[in-house]
Amino acid sequence: MARVLAMQLMRGLGPEEPIGILATHGSHQVIAQLAIIYMGGTCVPLDPDRPRSDTQTQLQVAGVKNMVVDDAFQHRHLPVTKIPLLQSPDGGHTAGNAVTLPVETKADFRSHILFTSGTTGNPKAVEILARGIVRLARDPVYGPRSSDIVGHLSNPCFDLSLMDIWASLLNGSTIAALDRREALLPKSLDRMLKENHVTYLLMPTAVFHIAAPVCPTAFSECHTVVIGGESPDLKACEIVLGSHGPPTRLINAYGPTECSVLAFAHVITSEDTARGYLPIGKPVNETCALVLNESYDPVTGQEKGDLFLGGQGLARGYLNDPDATAKAFLHVGQPESNGKTVRMFRTRDSVYSDATGNIVWLGRNDRVVKVKGGYRVNLDAIETELLSTDLVHAAVAMKIIPPGAKSSTLVACVAFTSSHSDSSSLLALIRSRLPSYMVPQIVSFDTLPLTPNGKVDKRATTRLLMDMLQEATQIDNELDADMYTQTERALKKLWLQSLHVVPRASIHPGADFFTLGATSLEVAVLISGIHQVFRVMLSAHAIYKVPRLGDLATYIDDMVAAGSTRDNEATTQALLADASQWRQVSIPTAPPVNWLDKDEGNVFLTGATGFVGAHLLVDLLQCPQVRSSKIKILLGDFSKPRLGLSEPAFLALAESTSVVFHIGAQINYNEPYLANRAANMTGVLNMIRLAVASRPKALHYASSMAAFGPTGLVVDKVEELTEDAPLQPYLDTTVAYETGYGQSQWVSDEMLCQLMKRGFPAAVYRMGAVVCNSKDGVGNPDDFLSRLTADCFRLGIYPHLPDQRKEMIAVDYVAPAMRMLAMSNGNLGKVYHLTPGVRENISVNHYFRIAQQHTGIALSALAYGDWVHALLQADKSGVELGLKPLFPMLMEKVKNGRTRWELYEGMAMFNNDKTVAALKTSEHFQSLRPAPISPKDLHAYFDSILSRG
Numbered sequence: 001m002a003r004v005l006a007m008q009l010m011r012g013l014g015p016e017e018p019i020g021i022l023a024t025h026g027s028h029q030v031i032a033q034l035a036i037i038y039m040g041g042t043c044v045p046l047d048p049d050r051p052r053s054d055t056q057t058q059l060q061v062a063g064v065k066n067m068v069v070d071d072a073f074q075h076r077h078l079p080v081t082k083i084p085l086l087q088s089p090d091g092g093h094t095a096g097n098a099v100t101l102p103v104e105t106k107a108d109f110r111s112h113i114l115f116t117s118g119t120t121g122n123p124k125a126v127e128i129l130a131r132g133i134v135r136l137a138r139d140p141v142y143g144p145r146s147s148d149i150v151g152h153l154s155n156p157c158f159d160l161s162l163m164d165i166w167a168s169l170l171n172g173s174t175i176a177a178l179d180r181r182e183a184l185l186p187k188s189l190d191r192m193l194k195e196n197h198v199t200y201l202l203m204p205t206a207v208f209h210i211a212a213p214v215c216p217t218a219f220s221e222c223h224t225v226v227i228g229g230e231s232p233d234l235k236a237c238e239i240v241l242g243s244h245g246p247p248t249r250l251i252n253a254y255g256p257t258e259c260s261v262l263a264f265a266h267v268i269t270s271e272d273t274a275r276g277y278l279p280i281g282k283p284v285n286e287t288c289a290l291v292l293n294e295s296y297d298p299v300t301g302q303e304k305g306d307l308f309l310g311g312q313g314l315a316r317g318y319l320n321d322p323d324a325t326a327k328a329f330l331h332v333g334q335p336e337s338n339g340k341t342v343r344m345f346r347t348r349d350s351v352y353s354d355a356t357g358n359i360v361w362l363g364r365n366d367r368v369v370k371v372k373g374g375y376r377v378n379l380d381a382i383e384t385e386l387l388s389t390d391l392v393h394a395a396v397a398m399k400i401i402p403p404g405a406k407s408s409t410l411v412a413c414v415a416f417t418s419s420h421s422d423s424s425s426l427l428a429l430i431r432s433r434l435p436s437y438m439v440p441q442i443v444s445f446d447t448l449p450l451t452p453n454g455k456v457d458k459r460a461t462t463r464l465l466m467d468m469l470q471e472a473t474q475i476d477n478e479l480d481a482d483m484y485t486q487t488e489r490a491l492k493k494l495w496l497q498s499l500h501v502v503p504r505a506s507i508h509p510g511a512d513f514f515t516l517g518a519t520s521l522e523v524a525v526l527i528s529g530i531h532q533v534f535r536v537m538l539s540a541h542a543i544y545k546v547p548r549l550g551d552l553a554t555y556i557d558d559m560v561a562a563g564s565t566r567d568n569e570a571t572t573q574a575l576l577a578d579a580s581q582w583r584q585v586s587i588p589t590a591p592p593v594n595w596l597d598k599d600e601g602n603v604f605l606t607g608a609t610g611f612v613g614a615h616l617l618v619d620l621l622q623c624p625q626v627r628s629s630k631i632k633i634l635l636g637d638f639s640k641p642r643l644g645l646s647e648p649a650f651l652a653l654a655e656s657t658s659v660v661f662h663i664g665a666q667i668n669y670n671e672p673y674l675a676n677r678a679a680n681m682t683g684v685l686n687m688i689r690l691a692v693a694s695r696p697k698a699l700h701y702a703s704s705m706a707a708f709g710p711t712g713l714v715v716d717k718v719e720e721l722t723e724d725a726p727l728q729p730y731l732d733t734t735v736a737y738e739t740g741y742g743q744s745q746w747v748s749d750e751m752l753c754q755l756m757k758r759g760f761p762a763a764v765y766r767m768g769a770v771v772c773n774s775k776d777g778v779g780n781p782d783d784f785l786s787r788l789t790a791d792c793f794r795l796g797i798y799p800h801l802p803d804q805r806k807e808m809i810a811v812d813y814v815a816p817a818m819r820m821l822a823m824s825n826g827n828l829g830k831v832y833h834l835t836p837g838v839r840e841n842i843s844v845n846h847y848f849r850i851a852q853q854h855t856g857i858a859l860s861a862l863a864y865g866d867w868v869h870a871l872l873q874a875d876k877s878g879v880e881l882g883l884k885p886l887f888p889m890l891m892e893k894v895k896n897g898r899t900r901w902e903l904y905e906g907m908a909m910f911n912n913d914k915t916v917a918a919l920k921t922s923e924h925f926q927s928l929r930p931a932p933i934s935p936k937d938l939h940a941y942f943d944s945i946l947s948r949g
Contacts, residue, residue, distance in 0.1 A: 001031055001035075001086070002031050002034035002035040002038060003035070003038065003101050004035075005031065005032070005035035005068070005083075005085065006034075006035040006036070006038035006039040006101050006102070007039075007101070008083065009035060009036065009039045009041060009066070009068075009083065010039045010040075013039070013041060013066065014040075015040045015041075015105075015109075016040070016041065016042050016109065016110045017040075017041045017042065017066070018041070018042045018044050018062045018063050018064045018065075018113055019036050019041045019042065019043065019044060019064065019066050019067065019068060020044045020045075020046050020059060020062070020064040020066070020067030020068065020080060021033065021036070021043060021044065021045045021046060021067065021068050021156070022046050022048055022055075022067055022068070022069045022070075022073040022076060022078075023068065023069065023070040023072075023073065023085060024070055024072050024073075025152075025155075025156065025177060025179075025180060026152070026177030027177065028070045028085055029045070029156045029165075030152075030165055030169075030175065031085065032068045032070075032085055033045070033156075033165060033166075034169070035068070036068070037102065037111060038101045038102035038103065039101070039102075039103060040102075040103040040105055040109070042110050042111060042112060042113055043111060043112045043113070044058070044059075044062045044064050044112070044113045045112075045114070045156035045157045045161070046058060046059075046067075046157065047155060047156075047157045047452045048072075048073055048076075049452055050452060052076075052077075052078070055078065056078065056079065058115055058125070059078065059079070059080060061115075061125050061319065061320070062113045062125050062319060063319075063320075064080055065080055065081060066080060066081045066082075066083055067080040067081070067082055067083065068082075068083050068084075068085055069082045069083070069084060069085060070084070070085040070086065071084075071085075071086070105130060106130075107129070107130060107131035107134070107312075108129050108130070108131060108316075109129065109130045110127050110128065110129060110130075110316060111128055111129065111130045111133060112127075112128040112133075112162065113125050113126065113127060113128070113319060114126050114128060114157065114158075114159055114257055115157065116256075116257050116258075124318040124319075124321060124324060125318060125319035125320070125321075126257045126258055126315050126317075126318060126319075127315055127316035127317060127318070127319050128159075128162070128257075128260055128315055128316075129260070129314075129315065129316055131312045131313075132259070132260025132261075132312060132313040132314070132315065133162050133166045133167070133170075133260060133261075134170065134312075135260070135284075135285050135286040135287075135311075135312045135313055136162070136163055136166075136167045136260065136261060136262055136284070136285070136313075137166065137167040137170035137171050138285055138286075139262075139284050139285035140285070141265070141284070141285075142224075142226070142251060142253075142262065142265045142284055142285075143163075143167050143171060143285075144163075144167055144168055144171055144173045144200040144224070145171065145173065145200070145223075146171050146172040146173060147173075147199075148168075148171075148173045148174070148199045148200040148223065148224075149173070149174045149175075149176050149196060149197050149198050149199050149200065150164060150167075150168040150173045150174065150175050150176065150198070150199075150200045150201070150202075151164075151176055151178050151192075151193060151196065151198035151200065151201040151202075151203075152164040152165065152168075152175050152176060152177045152178060153178045153180060153183055153201065153202065153203050153204075153207070154180075154202060154203075154204070154454070155180065155452045155454065157452060158204070158229075158452070158454065159255075159257045159260070159261045160202050160204070160228055160229065160261060162260070162261050163202050163226070163261055163262065164202055168200075173200065176196040176197075176198055178192050178193075178196065178198075179192065180454075183203075183207055183211075184207060184210060186210060186211040186214035186215035186218060187214075187215055189207075189211050189215065189218050190211075190215045190217070190218035193218055193219065193221065193222065194221055197221065198221065198222060199221065199222055199223045199224070200222065200223060200224045200226075201219070201222050201224070201225050201226070202226040202227075202228065202253075203225065203226070203227055203454070204227070204228070204229045204230070204454025204455060205227050205228065205229050205230040205231070205232050205454075205455075206229070206230065206394060206450055206454050206455055206456050207454050208225075208227045208232060208236060209232070209233055209236050209387070209393040209394065210393055212233075212236035212237075212239050212240050213236065213239055213390075213393065213417050216239045216240045216242075216243035216245075216246075217243050217244055217245035219240060219245070219246065219247040219250075220243075220244075220245025220246070220247070221245075222247040222248070223247065223248045223249065224247065224248065224249045224251060225247040225249070225250050225251065226251045226253045226265070227250070227251070227252060227253065228252075228253035228254065228255070228262070229454060229455050230455055230456070231278070231361055231380070231384060232252055232268075232278060233387040233388060233390075233393075234272070234273050234276070234277070234278055234388055235273075235387075235388060235389075235390035236387075236393070237250060237252075237268050237272070237273055237278065238270070238273040241268065241269075241270055241273065242270070249267050250267070250268045251265050251266065251267055251268065252265065252266045252268050252278055252279070252280060252281065253265050253280075254280035254281075254361060255284075255309075255313070256309070256345065256347055257315070258309075258314070258315045258328065258329075258345045259287070259309045259311075259313045259314060259315065259345055260313035260314075260315065261313075262284050262313070263283060263284060263287050263289070263309050263313060264280040264281050264282065264283055264284065264287075264289070264359060265280075265281050265282075265284050266278070266279050266280055266281025266282070266358060267281075277354075277360055278360075279354060279356075279358035279359060279360045279361075280351075280358075280359050280360070280361050281358050281359065282357070282358060282359070283309075283311070286311050286312040286313065287309065287310075287311040287312070287313055288309070288310045288311045288342075288344075289307060289308065289309050289310070289359070290307075290308045290310075290332065290334075290335075290344065291304075291305040291306070291307055291308075291351055291352070291353060291359070292305050292306050292308055292332065293305050293306075294306075296330075296332050296333070298335055299352075301353075301631070302352050302353060302354065302355070302632075302633065303352065304350055304351065304352040304362060305350070305351065305352070306346060306347070306348065306349070306350065306351075306365065307347045307349045307350075307351045307359070307361075308330070308332060308344040308345065308346055308347065309344060309345045309347060310342055310343060310344035310345070314329070314343065314344070314345060315329075315345070317329055327346075328345060328346055329343055329344070329345055329346075330343070330344060330345075330346055331343055331344075332344050348364060348365045348366050349361060349362075349363070349364055349365070350362040350363055350364070350365050350378075362378070362380075362381070363378040363379075363380030363381050363384070364378075364380055367379040367380050369399040369410075371399065371408070371410055371437055371438075377410065377437065377438050379397040379398065379399075380397075381438070382395075382397040382410075382412060382434070382438055382440060383395045383396065383397050383412070385430060385433050385434055386412055386414060386426070386430065388433075389426060389429045389430065390417065391416060391417060391418075391421040391425060391426050391429070392414040392415060392416055392417060392421070392426065393415055393416075393417045394414065394415040394447070394448040394456050395412055395413070395414045395415075395448075395456075396412065396413045396414075396448060396456055396458050396461040396462070397410070397411070397412045397440055398410075398411055398412075398413070398458070398461075398462055398465075399411075400462065400465070400466065400501075402466075402469050402500035402501055403466070403469050403470050409441060409500050409501060410438075410439075410440040410441065411440050411441050411442075411443060411465065411501050412440035412441070412442055412443070413443050413444075413445060413448060413461050413464070413465055414426065414442060414443070414444050414445070414448075415444070415445055415446065415447050415448050416444055422444075423442040423444060423515070423516070423517070424512070424515040424516075426442055427439070427442060427514075427515065427517055436519050436520060436668075437519075439517070439519060440517070441499060441500075441501045441502065441516075441517035442517055443465060443468075443501050443502075443503075445464065448461050448464075449461060449464065465501070469500070469501060484509065484553075485553060487534075487553040487554075487556055487557055488509060488549060488550060488553040490533055490534075491530075491549055491552060491553050491556070492507050492549065494526055494529040494530060494533065495507050495511075495513065495516075495526070495549065497525065497529060498518065498522040498525045498526045498529070499513075499516050499517060499518060499522060502516050502517065507549065508549065509548070509549050509550030509553075510548060510549070510550060511548065511549050512547045512548050513526070513543065513547040513548075513549070513552070514544075514547050515547075520540070520668055520670045520671055520885060523540050523543050523544075523670055523671075523888060524540075524670060524884060524885050524886070524887045524888050525884075525887075526543060527539075527540065527543065527887065527888045527891065527892075528872065528875075528887050528888075528891070530556065531891065534556055534559075534560060535560075536556060536559045536560055537891060537892055537893055538555075538556070538559070538892075539672075539888070539892045539894070540670040540671060540672060540740075540888045540889075540892070541571075541672040541740075542555065544671065544672050544674070544675060545672075571672070571673055571736065571743070572731060572732060572735075572736055574673065574674070575673065575731060575735065575743055575746060575747050576731065578677065578681050578747045578751075579746075579747045579750040579751055579754075581681075581685055581751060582688075582751040582752075582754045582755050584685075585685075585688055585689070585692065585755060585760070586692060587755070587758050587759050587760050588692050588696035588760075588761065590695075590696050591696065591761070591825070592659075592691075592696040592697055592698045592761035592825055592828070593658050593659070593695060593696065593697050593698070594825060595625070595658035595659035595697070595698065596623075596625040596823060597625075597658075598625075600625075600658035600659075601623075601625045601626050601658055602656050602657055602658045602659075603620055603626055603657075603658065603659055603661065604653070604657040604659070604660045604661070604690070605617060605620070605661045605663065606638055606661070606662050606663055606664035606683075606687070607662070607663030607664030607665065607702075608663075610663060610664065610780075611770065611779070611780035611783070611811060612663055612702065612767070612770055612811060612814055612815065613663040613664065615773070615811045615812065615814070615815040616661065616663060616814075616815040616818060616819065617631075618815070619815040619816050619818075619819050620661075620819060623819070623823075634653070638662075638664060638679075638683040638686050638687065639678040639679045639682050639683050639686070640686075641686070642686075643686055643690065650690075650693070651693065651694060653690070654690055654693035654694035654695070654697075655694040655695065657690070657697055658697065659697055659698050659700070659822070660687055660690060660691050660697055660698070660699045660700065661700045661702075661818075661822070662683070662684065662687045662699065662700070662701050662702065663702045664683070665679065665680050665683070665702075665741075665744075665745075666679035666680055666741070666744075667741050668740070668741055669739045669740075669741060669784070669886055669889040670739075670740075670885070670886065670888045670889055671740050671741075672740040673740040673743040673744060674740070675740055676740045676741050676743070676744040677744060679744075680741070680744035680745070680747075680748060681744050681747045681748055681751075684701065684748040684751065684752070685751070687699055687701070688751075688752075688755070688760075688762075691761070691762070696761055697761070698761045698762065698763070698822070698825060698828055699752075699760075699761065699762040699763075700762070700763050700765065700818065700822050701748070701749075701752055701762060701763070701764050701765065702765050702767060702818075703745055703748065703749045703752075703764050703765060703766045703767070704742070704745045704766060704767055705766055705767070705768055705807055705835065705910060706738060706739070706741065706742035706745050706746075707727060707735075707742065707745040707746045707748075707749040707750075707766065708721060708725075708727065708730050708734065708735075708746075708908075709730050709733075709734030709735040709736075709737060709738040709742060709746070710734050710737060710738070710900070710903035710904045710907065711730065711734055711907050711908040712803075712903065712904060712905050712906030712907050712908070713733055713734050713737065713895070713903060714730070714733050714734060714908075717906075717908055718908055719908060719909060720838060720908060720909045720910070720911045721908045721909070721910050721911060722911045722913070722914070723766075723830065723831045723832060723833050723911070723912070723914045723915060724831070724914075726753075727746060727749055727750045727753065728750065730746070731746065737894050737895050737900060737903055738900070739889060739900060749764060749766070752764050753831065756828075756829045756830070756831075759829070760829075761825070761828045761829070762828060762829070763821065763822065763827060763828050763829070763830055763831075763832065764830075764831045764832070765818055765821075765831075765832050765834050766831060766832070766833050766834065766835070766910075767809070767814060767834045767835070768806070768807025768808060768809045768834065768835040768836065768910070769784075769785055769806040769807055769808050769809065770783075770809055770810070770811050770814055771785060771808045771809065771810060771811075771933050771937070771938075771941055772810060772811065772933075772937065772940070772941040772944065773810065773811050773812050774810040774812055774813075774929065774933070774934075774936075774937040774940065775812060776940065776944070777937070777939070777940025777941045777942075777943055777944040778944050779811075779941055779944065779945075781948060784886065785806065785808075786882070786945060787881075787882030787883050787886070788882075788883060789851065789941075789942070789945055790882050790945050790948070791871070791881050791882055791883050792848065792851075792859060793851070793855070793857055793859075793945065793946065794879070794881075795870060795871075795874055795879070796857065796858055796859055796860060797859065797860050797861075797862050797867055797870055798848040798859050798860075798861060798862070798867070799844075799861075799862060799863075799864045799867040799868075799901075800845060800861040800862060800863055800864065800867075801844045801845060801864065801901070801902070801905065802845065802905065803843070803905050803906050803907075804843060804844040804845070804901075804904055804905055804907070805841045805842070805843055805844065805907060806842075806844060806847070807835045807836060807841065807910060808836065808841070808842055808847075808932065808933040809834060809835060809836060809931050809932065809933060810929065810931075810933055810937055812929060813834070813928065813929050813930070813931050814834050816924070816927075816928055817832075817834055817915075817919060817928060817931075818834070820919055820922040820924055820925065820928065821915075821918055821919065821922075823922065824921070824922075827918055830914070830918070832912075832914070832915040832918065833910050833911065833912040833914075833915050834912070834915065834931065835910040835912050835931065836912075836931050836932035836933070837912060837916075837931065837932065838909040838910070838911055838912075839909075840931070840932040841909075841932070842932075842933065842938075845861070847938070848861070850935050850938050850939075851938070851942055854935075854938070854939045854942055855942050855946065864899070864901070864902055868890055868891055868899075871883060871887070871890070872887070875887075889901075912931070
């Protein structure tokens with residue numbers, strides 16, 4: 001039948017003629033493709049379920065003038081010549097007998113045109129070459145055997161179908177066509193696989209995720225199950241492998257259409273699921289791969305980079321799109337090739353190589369979005385974490401601007417695996433695994449739409465969500481009139497403004513603000529709204545204390561009736577109790593390791609991705625004593641016991657570590673102490689335990705001047721605070737009015753000071769405001785000073801704050817100063833002030849005068865309250881402000897009608913004489929820049945801020 005059709009197609013059609021196929025899934029599709037390949041044409045499989053306009057576009061892009069159709073689709077109205085699949089040639093077969101079939105073709109013959117799924121842009125027509133398909137059939141490890149019955153499940157428009165059809169035909173395997181719609185029902189899939197005795201199956205990951213938890217033994221008669229198209233969920237793999245009937249091999253397959261279906265493969269094992277990540281493995285037959293950095297140089301070790309693919313599977317390019325082809329298919333240098341280059345496809349996937357040499361996929365580089373706070377977030381990473389919870393079988397993360405909102409929101413649409421799962425349990429797990437800025441608001445659907453290729457359709461999911469939100473905004477607000485008190489109704493509106501994507505029905509008197517997905521940013525928006533509607537100023541602590549709508553409404557009513565009061569006694573008692581946890585620590589009797597000895601040099605550093613931590617890492621790597629040949633990234637959590645590691649892993653870390661630098665911390669000025677406690681106080685306590693485990697090691701801890709609180713409040717205040725000044729007297733008088741972050745610094749600092757008095761090998765470095773690197777002016781765009789400066793430049797105003805300082809210092813002073821002090825164990829047991837000298841400070845008002853003189857921006861000084869009001873008005877008018885997440889801290893009046901920032905008026909000076917004296921003993925002291933920021937440094941800093949826009 002294929003030969004008959006091939007002879008008919010040869011009449012007037014030349015080599016590589018693109019011929020469309022609109023045929024029923026199964027034997028008709030296979031026959032059509034065989035016929036086209038026999039006559040030397042190019043197969044262009046089309047999806048009968050796609051809209052007619054999409055099909056017409058694909059026909060036009062591929063240049064299709066002729067199309068093979070079977071009876072089911074011969075009446076479709078399309079601008080092509082239709083060739084019936086089952087019609088014999090006219091008038092006999094004389095011409096056909098003179099033709100040798102199949103015609104001879106070369107390895108670089110274009111066998112197929114397939115369209116990319118379009119998840120990363122407009123679909124493109126990919127020109128697949130015959131050699132790319134042949135290499136899959138010849139793969140001795142991952143290709144089907146001649147004895148296999150191959151389950152043909154994939155949509156013919158999906159590149160996995162090339163394995164279903166052509167690897168099977170070339171190897172002499174039997175093809176069993178399976179109903180793709182029935183396969184979405186786990187029990188039906190189980191039945192089809194067993195009735196057809198399928199031994200080799202390729203299936204889209206999304207379909208595997210649906211089947212695995214419901215019917216894990218569906219694959220019990222399969223020798224090989226290959227899953228591809230998306231990154232598989234570890235839990236789903238674990239369920240199948242741990243069932244009573246797992247397949248002999250479960251394979252994670254990876255490969256873009258541009259590399260002919262399959263480029264990497266990995267046999268999934270129980271060790272993978274226990275390890276917590278799933279590699280894509282190693283290159284398959286006749287495939288080469290490189291992991292390159294932004295300069296197109298190979299990365300080293302386990303450094304992440306972009307994955308480039310080459311070899312026999314490489315496609316010719318994108319049909320009639322030379323610009324897109326040139327951008328995606330590049331000539332790159334091969335390692336040790338004397339400058340020779342090779343053509344490779346840039347996948348735009350971020351990967352790294354693990355310790356076993358397997359490649360691990362991290363996510364797509366073009367699915368990175370910028371969220372509030374300036375953080376760059378990989379949406380794939382969010383989806384991976386959501387799927388790993390085992391609570392959902394499908395997830396799509398996205399950044400949207402909901403109807404009626406002025407700013408964007410991070411949202412995840414999910415389909416739960418069980419009716420017993422809900423958003424609150426999912427959020428609880430995600431919050432324990434992801435930083436707060438990566439935690440999305442959750443919207444659940446019964447199912448998420450799939451593409452014809454079996455992948456979750458991200459675009460359709462986005463449309464589904466936006467349609468739902470648009471419909472929700474049109475619901476009459478008066479429907480709630482009889483259900484809530486007046487305060488509750490007003491508060492519900494504010495919640496809806498903060499939690500844009502939460503269904504109205506989910507917001508009721510018993511609803512919890514944080515269970516619905518709120519973060520500190522939503523707290524800021526809510527506090528601002530409450531202030532405008534009820535004319536009361538709530539603290540962030542109040543929202544965390546009474547997160548339920550009904551309770552919060554009562555709290556607001558009580559405040560309106562009785563006036564606002566602040567009770568710090570409970571917080572003070574909590575701080576005091578936590579600070580006393582130093583008593584749990586056993587003081588080592590042996591001296592700490594000299595980390596500079598030739599057999600040592602293993603530095604354990606936290607916070608290396610932060611501003612100070614990154615500079616300290618670079619500075620430490622300049623030390624010849626530091627083992628810089630390999631930087632190891634340790635995935636852990638210093639707020640958890642043993643840093644989140646297994647006991648053997650923790651003990652091995654403790655034994656190998658020579659010194660500990662703890663720079664990491666959670667910095668959130670809105671959240672109360674209890675929200676900062678785990679990351680900061682417990683984190684320090686766990687670092688103390690690491691320092692004494694196995695063998696004594698020095699602990700160098702980065703603290704903050706915030707540990708003293710607003711010292712200007714003290715009636716009999718001292719003019720200067722030396723390094724030896726005790727923290728205890730400031731607990732009741734000043735620290736009670738600090739932010740939760742500052743309070744956590746008091747606890748951690750006090751713990752270590754008490755331990756150091758008793759001989760514990762540690763040093764504490766209290767830092768001022770680390771502004772920038774004086775060499776280039778680059779600062780931390782996410783810190784308070786950068787946000788403040790950028791917003792003041794944007795609005796042309798700044799707050800008039802008399803007698804206020806920020807203790808400004810340069811990071812290229814802080815990092816080397818810490819390193820110099822840490823190089824001698826004789827400097828342990830002391831506190832160091834990394835601050836300007838007593839008379840070397842720049843006041844806040846002078847800071848803005850310098851800014852105005854250098855930049856030429858007209859800056860008007862406003863009274864603090866007027867300045868805050870101007871910020872709120874700018875935000876209301878739609879101006880994007882970096883300070884918006886900090887509005888609660890800037891607005892909340894905590895003592896005598898003044899906000900926290902205003903309380904810092906008249907601060908004591910920080911004396912750093914003993915720090916300078918200790919630094920002078922270092923042989924490298926002369927190379928150390930001065931501590932204080934100079935006007936020249938600020939000029940570079942201002943230029944850097946303005947360059948960011």
